[in-house]
Structure formats: C-alpha cells, structure tokens
Amino acid sequence: MPVTDPDCLFCKIVAGEIPSTIVDSDERTVAFMDINPGTRGHALVVPRNHSRDLLEIDPEDLAAVAVAGQRLAGRAKEALGADGVNLLNSCGEVAWQTVFHFHLHVIPRYADDTVRLPWIPTPGDLDEIQVAGEQLKEQA
Ligand code: AMP
Ligand code: ZN
Numbered sequence: 001m002p003v004t005d006p007d008c009l010f011c012k013i014v015a016g017e018i019p020s021t022i023v024d025s026d027e028r029t030v031a032f033m034d035i036n037p038g039t040r041g042h043a044l045v046v047p048r049n050h051s052r053d054l055l056e057i058d059p060e061d062l063a064a065v066a067v068a069g070q071r072l073a074g075r076a077k078e079a080l081g082a083d084g085v086n087l088l089n090s091c092g093e094v095a096w097q098t099v100f101h102f103h104l105h106v107i108p109r110y111a112d113d114t115v116r117l118p119w120i121p122t123p124g125d126l127d128e129i130q131v132a133g134e135q136l137k138e139q140a
Contacts, residue, residue: 082108
C-alpha cells in the first residue's frame, strides 16, 4: 500500500477518489493530464507514495518518476507530434510549487507555441558564479 496523506489532492487522484485523465502508470508512478495545460498534452507524473517535494521524495520514487517522464516525452513526440519537451519540477512556494505532492511536469513543446522562459538569460558575474559554485560543492 502506498504512503498517503488524506488531505492531499494528488493522493486522491492516485487513489481514484478524484477524477483525472490517467495516461500512464506503473508500480511506483501515475501520470495524468494537467487541467491547466501550458501546451497541448501537458501531463504530470507523480509517485504513488506521498512526498511533499524534491527534497523529501524517496530517491527510488524519483528515479521511477524520471523514467516515466522520459516515456511520456517519447509519446508526446510520437503521438502528438511535439517538436520537443520540457520536464519541470517546482520545489517550494517561491519556486511556484502549488501542490505539495511531488510532481514532474511533462510539457510537450511545439515550434509555434508561445511558452517562454520567465527570465531572459544574461551573462552573470564570473566571480560570483564561482563563489556560488564553491558554496554548492559538497563540504568536507
Ligand atoms: P505546481 O504549480 O508545479 O505545483 O503544479 C501543480 C499543477 O497541478 C498545476 O499545473 C495545476 O494545473 C495542476 N492541477 C491542480 N489540480 C489538478 C487536478 N485536479 N487535476 C490535474 N491537474 C491539476
Ligand atoms: Zn499526496
């Protein structure tokens, strides 16, 4: 039996208590259509086990979600004629997470779609990039 949270929307979708359009499932994951799609075919992959976010999810569930995301990305190209795919995860409110059951967005991309990055890539300060990189390295 999966670990569930009785107050969680996505746990209820996994359990079939709330309707959804399920497009893929396996032992560890379920994928269903996002009801506010960024593009045609936008789906979400979730682990059957409840976990709040990227920092909490069991690594084996995370691996299974990634593989399911890859499967759906292939299908988006084959079945929907997508030209590319974005995989997206938001971890934390400040990073736009709104549902606190880990999920991976699988967003098919089309040459003529209007989706754009929310920032304009601009060269950063090289010293500051290095300092941040040093902070990110595993500390001994
Ligand atoms: P995030 O903002 O990254 O946490 O993504 C949550 C996503 O869940 C949003 O894209 C919502 O459109 C989607 N969503 C919310 N409720 C439902 C639902 N009942 N069925 C399918 N998708 C949903
Ligand atoms: Zn949940």
